Amino acid sequence: MKAKKFSFDFLTYSLWGGFALTLFSGIFLLVHYVPTFAQAFSSLQRVNEQIPFGWMVRRIHAVGGSFLLLLFLLHLLRVFTVGEYKTRPGALWIFEVLLVFAALWANFTGFFLPLSQEAFWGTASTLSAFSTIPWFGNSLVEFLRGGRELGGVALTRFFSMHLGGAALIALLLFGHDRMAPGRAEEAQVGQSPRSLWVFGLVALLLFAVISFTSNWFTDPLREAANPTVNPEGTLPPWFFVSLQEAFSFFHSTYPVLSAILAVLVLIFLFGLPYLDRNPEKGLLQRPLSLSIGAALMMGIVYFTLVGMAGAHYGEKVVLPGDHPTAAEVRGAQVYALKNCAYCHQVLGHQGRREGPDMAVVRQRDRSPEWIQRFILNARLYQPGTTMPKYEIPLEDLEALSAYLLSLDPTRRVFQAVDRETLLNFGPPAGSWEKKIK
Template sequence: MAHAPQSNFENPVVNWIDQRLPIFTMMNKEYGSFPTPRNFNYFWNFGALAMFVLVTMIVSGIFLAMHYTNNTAMAFDSVERIMRDVNWGWMIRYIHANGASMFFIVVYIHIFRGIYYGSYKAPRELIWIFGVIILLLMMGTAFMGYVLPWGQMSFWGATVITNLFSAIPVVGESIVTLLWGGFSVDNPTLNRFFALHYLLPFVLLAVVVLHVAALHIAGSNNPLGIEPKGPQDTLPFHPYYTTKDIFGLTIFLIFFASFVFFAPNMLGHPDNYIPADPLVTPAHIVPEWYFLPFYAILRSITFSIGLPFTDVVLIDAKLGGVLAMFGSIAILFVLPWLDNSPVRSARFRPIFRWWVLLCLVPSFFMLGYAGGKPAEQPYVLIGQLGTVMYFAFFLLLPIIGRIEKPLPLPASIANPVLGGNAATAK
């Protein structure tokens, strides 16, 4: 006869449950006594913040779905009813709409931290790959959610973005027809996007669970980029980092609330308060701000590629833009193998550090700026320069890894944290 596992929780109810289903023991192991490097800085808050925003988006989205009508004749009015007639509907919608922006802000900073401190390097490649999949799912979910209010920018944004798939040879037109559910963006399209927008966050949550599980197997990276060498290099996650996360969450909630209550429409587009009209094209069609860098990459390919001295076109400008846009995400998957340096953290990589700060970061902001402007000069040129800088950052990493001479690494995490000598790690 099997014996119930022993539990030592003070609460008798918790103790009784844990003896029969040791969920509290598991939680304590993974989030209580779990050893973490003792030198985390505030960049390590953003993973927890992303989880908080994801849960907030799922909960607020469920409440919005209770009142939303996924029909082209009623979708716009149902959103206005949520804003005006549903108790606290205006706040739930503003939390959800601005929460999408907050989600991308914390995830973009989280990705920057991963790149700067080399968190994609062995043995954490799979953690990084799960993170890129999360980014893709976020983009798909956010795009479909932006269509649901059925305003002018929703309708025309859906028309432009879905039409991009028509550039794919042979199967492109079939993909567009499948996405539309017909021969134009209409009611079947809205139904598809609503269903997928409701489903994908739960798929995203499942991938986040895999992301965190892989993290707890490989262990967390840290600002020094070296592995803990003993108990002196680690701290239990609770109470040290739970306290730090709560402080970071408090600051973030102040920032989040300032948009929800004082500038709820600042990050949106005013044209989306006009009902969708297939007969009136907006003067300037733009996606949400968090897609602007990738939209700029799409528009930066203004030339076709063909066989020299012939009129044969191999890749036209439209297909080239689509390939460049998807390539800007796909290249993140192979980043762990592009960067061949044995050192993780940019703190000890003098060339790589400046390569990140003077190439990758400016390219992202240049592309974001150009993506929000009309497709005319000088914005196209700025977008093209940003695109070259973005891809150059990744493609030149193998060369940087070979020519760079890293600085000496500390012997352990505890040495610089506790003021010890920075002997070289072996």
């Protein structure tokens, strides 16, 4: 009994502590941040470099935001595992679920605001995952962006939605606090020195994270966003890695089934205290809850790992193994130089799966001219696509289309060639490394 109260106190302390830190650092940033496409990046650079302790406030804000999200998730998990939701008003649970969503939202919108290459392209790929949601995905993304392009209008929207998210979190927290039973009693237990110790320890840990892990949470502001050049390879914000992978996996494999599944998960999430009528509180006596909860957790972990594994690519380039022509080799080089692997795999290898596998070019019977025009300006063909426009000299463009058209696994054998070797010397003669079917 005692242990239970103790952990609740610790959570409450951390929650309000984390909230206050994030709020006040946010107000500080609000003073200096300029929410326009041209100035957002440089205004934060100024915070980092010229304003005393500005860099620290930025880190506090970013770490605080992630920490809050983590706390809300942990709290939800705890209420679920000990069956606490069975003995309190059901609305409390709904508030807690909403808190997780609001925190996800605030973190997601905040991630875009520095408008660095990472922020821009990370957000672009999350949005393109959103757009695969059946029925309303496209309209949702157009609404978030305020049009077809991710640009100035989007920034204004993300900025106001970020502030809205923060306000929503505050409202939900206060509402939750009002509703929670036995507040006065818990406030007294809150004086217990042990939970203060734990709280101090967590605070110390956070401080260490803020001081020493320079860029885990804060955008390092390496380079301002450039919508026409895709980056070398970035990940969406950590909390969206799993969602995005799950989206693209389910969407490409079971579109209808996944829509139904998503609706079911949402109903289960929000309706839990009303759906679960089993009076038993111990987790092991609740096999159904246990299996659904465990499946969800495993899904999150699995898709996070898959997403992180997909971020490592581009060390090798896929090339025809049987005497590729000079144009095909040149095309593969251009493909590597432009880092198309940021969005495309080739025959299931080496790349993120944001766009289609490049083998479709052959399957869909594209003409060289079509491919070249598409690469110059994909938006003419697919309005709202994340694929940037490319300025590539005609000769290289022709080589690129020759390379893409060579990707026919029914006719040829392929190999993975070291990117550096390919760029510096062309394909290694004779000694092919690894055959790909």
